[in-house]
């Protein structure tokens with residue numbers, strides 16, 4: 001879900017949009033924004049995953065009803081939490097590692113996304129930073145993680161439909177081509193394996209009409225997100241992680257030993273807590289000013305028969321995203337479905353959740369874009385549409401580290417719509433950090449930081465809505 005290469009519209013991005021919103025909010029918010037969490041408290045609430053992928057999620061394990069003591073507790077059963085728990089048990093084989101998930105593992109963004117397995121981080125994806133050596137290191141770290149996923153899927157015997165044939169970032173405007181090509185040439189000189197594809201080559205690969213070209217990253221790929229969640233869950237269980245689902249954590253009494261209060265009345269005591277709550281963290285009182293929870297949408301067709309699917313012209317199992325401000329992205333499944341996602345996004349006041357059905361007009365917009373890119377399929381309806389929360393940071397960069405008076409609340413956040421692959425890299429990193437071994441990761445520019453401050457309500461809502469309105473009236 002990343003966008004724009006060097007030379008593309010630099011400021012007109014979703015991250016620019018939310019950054020502008022925040023800046024506006026910070027400017028006027030003053031003391032009120034500091035008081036907002038007390039005036040407008042949030043409570044743990046969770047929306048059900050209605051995605052096509054969710055049908056592949058394993059049934060929930062029994063909730064935790066009583067009390068227990070653990071060496072490490074991970075809150076959240078998405079890719080980040082599951083991988084963190086898995087790597088923690090491998091790092092600390094004798095430790096009691098407990099994962100608590102409010103609904104079912106994969107209920108959040110991990111089970112609802114667009115299935116693009118991307119290299120790097122959102123802020124650096126197919127665009128250079130001022131530190132090319134770190135960009136390259138990050139590229140290899142994340143590209144190599146696809147081998148970790150392949151091996152793990154093999155070990156637990158779950159085929160998560162991981163395809164490692166690369167990923168494309170397409171663009172519309174022919175005028176962008178020279179800058180894209182120049183970026184690829186420079187990146188290749190620096191050691192990146194990217195390729196520039198012209199419009200014909202792009203259409204020959206993915207069938208979609210109207211793109212002027214693409215940047216191809218052979219290090220990316222695609223996956224069935226629900227089955228990937230099943231892989232991580234099976235892997236965590238196999239190494240001895242104790243998982244309890246339908247177990248919302250309602251409150252954390254922080255200390256040298258934390259006490260977690262569960263919805264079922266139980267208490268869990270632990271000296272080390274990993275927050276893997278993504279866009280839901282604010283509901284537990286954490287990281288409220290680190291990210292804005294933004295709703296994004298995905299839709300999928302039914303499987304198409306040979307002739308109809310052939311008309312789409314999508315030959316390769318390669319997904320793509322475009323470079324627009326409110327990015328669209330798409331993939332095809334092995335059984336000839338097409339899933340299409342993105343477009344205009346939404347924010348709900350005070351980090352609220354969307355009611356089922358509220359996104360119907362967004363889904364119609366996704367279908368319009370799908371029909372525009374695949375005119376031969378314009379009459380093909382979507383079988384299912386759903387939405388999910390993205391933990392958008394203002395600078396589109398992730399963050400991980402430790403907070404709290406005792407520095408024993410560990411977090412990873414701000415994946416910004418780019419976490420299918422990155423979350424399990426960060427799961428490995430946070431496991432090392434919790435185990436007290438930072439040496440291998442001090443080069444990571446995301447360690448020990450918190451994303452730029454996102455103001456509280458009402459400025460958060462006003463800022464995001466104003467920025468979205470300005471953006472859309474500008475015609476992007």
Ligand SMILES: Cc1cc2nc3c(=O)[nH]c(=O)nc-3n(C[C@H](O)[C@H](O)[C@H](O)COP(=O)(O)OP(=O)(O)OC[C@H]3O[C@@H](n4cnc5c(N)ncnc54)[C@H](O)[C@@H]3O)c2cc1C
Nearest residue numbers: 076078079080102108109110113114116249278388419420
């Ligand atoms: C529509 C959409 C499309 C996307 N497309 C892509 C894509 O194509 N490629 C890509 O790289 N990224 C994509 N992303 C982003 C990617 O899915 C996320 O970055 C990633 O899945 C985040 O994983 P996570 O484990 O951090 O969070 P989640 O998967 O959201 O997991 C957090 C979990 O914590 C649980 N939880 C929260 N609070 C509590 C509590 N108090 N008690 C107990 N449990 C709790 C939640 O129930 C949830 O299961 C997309 C995201 C969305 C929403």
